[in-house]
Amino acid sequence: xxxxxxxxxxxxxxxxxxxxxxxxxxxxxxxxxxxxxxxxxxxxxxxxxxxxxxxxxxxxxxxxxxxxxxxxxxxxxxxxxxxxxxxxxxxxxxxxxxxxxxxxxxxxxxxxxxxxxxxxxxxxxxxxxxxxxxxxxxxxxxxxxxxxxxxxxxxxxxxxxxxxxxxxxxxxxxxxxxxxxxxxxxxxxxxxxxxxxxxxxxxxxxxxxxxxxxxxxxxxxxxxxxxxxxxxxxxxxxxxxxxxxxxxxxxxxxxxxxxxxxxxxxxxxxxxxxxxx
Amino acid sequence: xxxxxxxxxxxxxxxxxxxxxxxxxxxxxxxxxxxxxxxxxxxxxxxxxxxxxxxxxxxxxxxxxxxxxxxxxxxxxxxxxxxxxxxxxxxxxxxxxxxxxxxxxxxxxxxxxxxxxxxxxxxxxxxxxxxxxxxxxxxxxxxxxxxxxxxxxxxxxxxxxxxxxxxxxxxxxxxxxxxxxxxxxxxxxxxxxxxxxxxxxxxxxxxxxxxxxxxxxxxxxxxxxxxxxxxxxxxxxxxxxxxxxxxxxxxxxxxxxxxxxxxxxxxxxxxxxxxxxxxxxxxxxxxxxxxxxxxxxxxxxxxxxxxxxxxxxxxx
Numbered sequence: 001x002x003x004x005x006x007x008x009x010x011x012x013x014x015x016x017x018x019x020x021x022x023x024x025x026x027x028x029x030x031x032x033x034x035x036x037x038x039x040x041x042x043x044x045x046x047x048x049x050x051x052x053x054x055x056x057x058x059x060x061x062x063x064x065x066x067x068x069x070x071x072x073x074x075x076x077x078x079x080x081x082x083x084x085x086x087x088x089x090x091x092x093x094x095x096x097x098x099x100x101x102x103x104x105x106x107x108x109x110x111x112x113x114x115x116x117x118x119x120x121x122x123x124x125x126x127x128x129x130x131x132x133x134x135x136x137x138x139x140x141x142x143x144x145x146x147x148x149x150x151x152x153x154x155x156x157x158x159x160x161x162x163x164x165x166x167x168x169x170x171x172x173x174x175x176x177x178x179x180x181x182x183x184x185x186x187x188x189x190x191x192x193x194x195x196x197x198x199x200x201x202x203x204x205x206x207x208x209x210x211x212x213x214x215x216x217x218x219x220x221x222x223x224x225x226x227x228x229x230x231x232x233x234x235x236x237x238x239x240x241x242x243x244x245x246x247x248x249x250x251x252x253x254x255x256x257x258x259x260x261x262x263x264x265x266x267x268x269x270x271x272x273x274x275x276x277x
Numbered sequence: 278x279x280x281x282x283x284x285x286x287x288x289x290x291x292x293x294x295x296x297x298x299x300x301x302x303x304x305x306x307x308x309x310x311x312x313x314x315x316x317x318x319x320x321x322x323x324x325x326x327x328x329x330x331x332x333x334x335x336x337x338x339x340x341x342x343x344x345x346x347x348x349x350x351x352x353x354x355x356x357x358x359x360x361x362x363x364x365x366x367x368x369x370x371x372x373x374x375x376x377x378x379x380x381x382x383x384x385x386x387x388x389x390x391x392x393x394x395x396x397x398x399x400x401x402x403x404x405x406x407x408x409x410x411x412x413x414x415x416x417x418x419x420x421x422x423x424x425x426x427x428x429x430x431x432x433x434x435x436x437x438x439x440x441x442x443x444x445x446x447x448x449x450x451x452x453x454x455x456x457x458x459x460x461x462x463x464x465x466x467x468x469x470x471x472x473x474x475x476x477x478x479x480x481x482x483x484x485x486x487x488x489x490x491x492x493x494x495x496x497x498x499x500x501x502x503x504x505x506x507x508x509x510x511x512x513x514x515x516x517x518x519x520x521x522x523x524x525x526x527x528x529x530x531x532x533x534x535x536x537x538x539x540x541x542x543x544x545x546x547x548x549x550x551x552x553x554x555x556x557x558x559x560x561x562x563x564x565x566x567x568x569x570x571x572x573x574x575x576x577x578x579x580x581x582x583x584x585x586x587x588x589x590x591x592x593x
Contacts, residue, residue: 010398019394020408026423026468027411029434033426045441046434092317099310107318114325116581119527120553121570122561124335125328128343148324155317180309209416211532216558228418232536235422242426249419260414264407 030253034246041242057247065249069223072228073139074208074252077226080143081207082200085150089199093158094184098167108159111152122148123216130217137220145213150206154199161195162188198266201259208256227252303313329574336567343563364545366569367553373548375459377524380466386522387467388474389512395475396482406479413472417532424465425537428452455545458538462546465533468524474519481515482508525577549573 002014033041034057035050061067096104126145127136137143165188173183189196214226225233231252234245335343336357338350360366395406412420427435428451436448451461489507498506531550534540540547540555547555549569557566 009399012394012397016394016399016402016405019391020405023391023409023468023471024411026420026427027415028421029427030423042432044432044437046432046437051427088316088320091313095310095313099307101307101310104314107314110321110325113578113581114321116525116577117325117329118528118550118553118570118573118577119566120319120529120531120550120557121332121574122328123554124343124557124567124570125331126324127557128331128335128345128563129328132345144324147320148328151317151320152325197305205414209418209532211416211418215535228532230417231422232418233426233531235536242429245422246426249422253415253419256414256416257411260411261407266411 025190029239030246030249033242034250036243038243042136043218054243056242058251061248061251065230065234065248066223066225067227067230067251070225071252073218073225074227077139077142077146077210078204078207081146081150082203084143085147085154085203086196086200088147089151089158090184090196092191093155094162094188096155097159097162099169101225111155114152115156116147119149119212123212136217137224139218139224141156142207142210142213142226143216145217146207146210150203157199157202158192158195159170161192190244194266197263201263201266204259205256215239307360322512329498332567333571335563336571338564340564341561343567356564360572365547366549366572368544369547369552369569372459372544372546373528373550376462376466376548377527379463379469380527381520381523383463384467384471384474384523385516387471388519389478389516391471391475392478392482395477410472412468413476415469415528417469418536419534420469420537421465424461424468425452428461428464452538453537453542455542458542458546462534462537465537466527466530469533470523474523477519477522478512478515481512485511521581525581528573528580530575549576 015226032048032050035053035055036047037052037054040047040052089259092107095101096108123145126141130136130141130144135144169187170183173187174180178186182205209228210226211228211232214229218224218226218229227248231245231248234248331345337352337354339353340350369399391409395402395409427433428449430436430448430450430452433448433451436445437446437450440448449457451457485508489511490503493503493507528548529550530548531554534546534548534551535554538546540551550573553566553570553573555566556569557563
């Protein structure tokens with residue numbers, strides 16, 4: 001690749017940078033808009049650089065809206081979903097990967113199929129169930145609903161990882177007297193750490209981003225809302241105060257973007273595992 | 278199972294000296310596997326299989342707000358008769374198909390171009406790879422809100438750029454013009470959907486053996502010939518899988534359309550997903566909503582058959 005013409009290299013860099021600028025402009029615009037003074041938003045031409053950043057916008061959104069409350073609701077849901085789906089899917093994925101069980105193939109197909117269920121259909125029966133069990137308005141309703149989407153996919157991803165780990169290590173551990181469950185936790189999981197990280201990230205991103213389930217099960221009081229519901233409501237509420245909306249959006253995406261930047265390399269392997277086979 | 282086997286284990290255990298590794302004995306290995314699967318099976322039966330059956334049941338009853346344990350309505354096909362006789366359903370199906378086609382086609386083009394770009398060897402490509410994948414992590418509601426502001430008819434930056442470039446002479450009213458609203462939904466979906474496409478296509482590109490390119494170069498094939506005779510044929514299966522995945526996502530998506538246009542104006546962005554939600558939770562006709570949902574599920578199942586068939590080969 002060293003023999004590439006300098007002009008070709010230049011063109012390559014220009015294309016790469018142009019692509020990034022165009023594709024990432026919406027994220028840049030969110031940040032710029034959040035920091036603009038409200039009056040500048042109606043400027044013509046639009047201001048592309050916040051000459052006079054207004055940091056107070058973040059305080060104002062925290063003071064005027066139960067933003068922290070929404071943040072903690074989202075965080076609780078995302079963490080609960082992560083713990084629940086990882087626990088269940090680690091065990092199931094290990095079993096599907098290591099044992100030739102009767103019904104294993106059928107379960108694998110069920111897992112794949114359930115990835116394709118329309119969530120808008122699932123909320124109708126789930127709503128009926130939650131109404132009877134009194135879970136409507138409780139964060140658990142969203143956790144359970146999320147699991148319908150996340151557990152199957154996590155199981156699928158983790159099975160892919162376990163398949164790549166040679167079983168000889170476990171056999172050795174078993175011979176040395178390690179219990180079968182201990183083998184999973186002490187031998188397999190440490191080796192599968194990147195896979196676990198990817199699965200955890202996937203689960204966190206999906207449940208943090210949820211809107212439909214919250215919108216359906218948590219509308220009762222504003223205190224129960226998730227961040228995404230709050231932002232969607234701000235859009236309806238303030239037709240013109242885009243700087244506030246963008247500040248809220250920015251604050252709700254920062255945790256997820258940070259997690260993403262650190263764990264992206266693991267995720268890429270995990271998500272593309274299905275397509276390579 | 279543990280109840281019955283535990284006492285026996287205790288009897289046999291001390292004699293053998295290893296009471297703990299019972300499950301590793303060949304005849305118990307399978308039982309251990311089933312034990313590990315049990316939580317997932319129970320969970321999936323309770324939160325996936327049972328709700329699906331329940332939704333089919335609801336779709337065949339004339340109910341407004343479904344509740345378990347209420348006096349059952351007799352089974353009827355009324356909701357399906359309404360469905361196939363209503364303009365809303367056929368329009369919803371048409372809008373869904375249009376959206377799947379436009380978003381699928383454009384995001385595969387953008388995703389493929391980005392994947393080809395970041396597959397080149399240059400300094401800093403790891404960073405570029407990370408950046409082009411970033412929109413995947415942005416929550417759908419946030420992405421939608423950003424685009425709603427960018428597409429604003431009075432102060433939106435998109436209208437400003439289009440006016441400056443002379444593409445249009447008056448601002449596009451993205452949220453009151455049916456065609457423009459449809460385009461707005463496409464923009465957001467493509468922006469959210471292309472990163473996953475390019476990640477998966479990149480993985481596909483990297484799995485093409487380098488020898489094929491070298492052999493072609495030796496035979497005197499130019500860059501275009503290499504692209505059409507090596508890259509494209511090798512990539513077709515991956516493109517197929519990513520297209521099906523994107524189609525399913527577009528077909529089922531709710532948040533983007535609901536936050537951006539609420540399905541309007543005049544139903545121009547009401548997909549089957551939006552129609553399901555609208556019927557069930559805005560008009561409170563859950564019977565009809567469930568009927569739309571069941572049909573959507575069947576359509577998704579048909580679309581995904583190809584995908585499931587492909588992936589199922591790697592199940593065992």
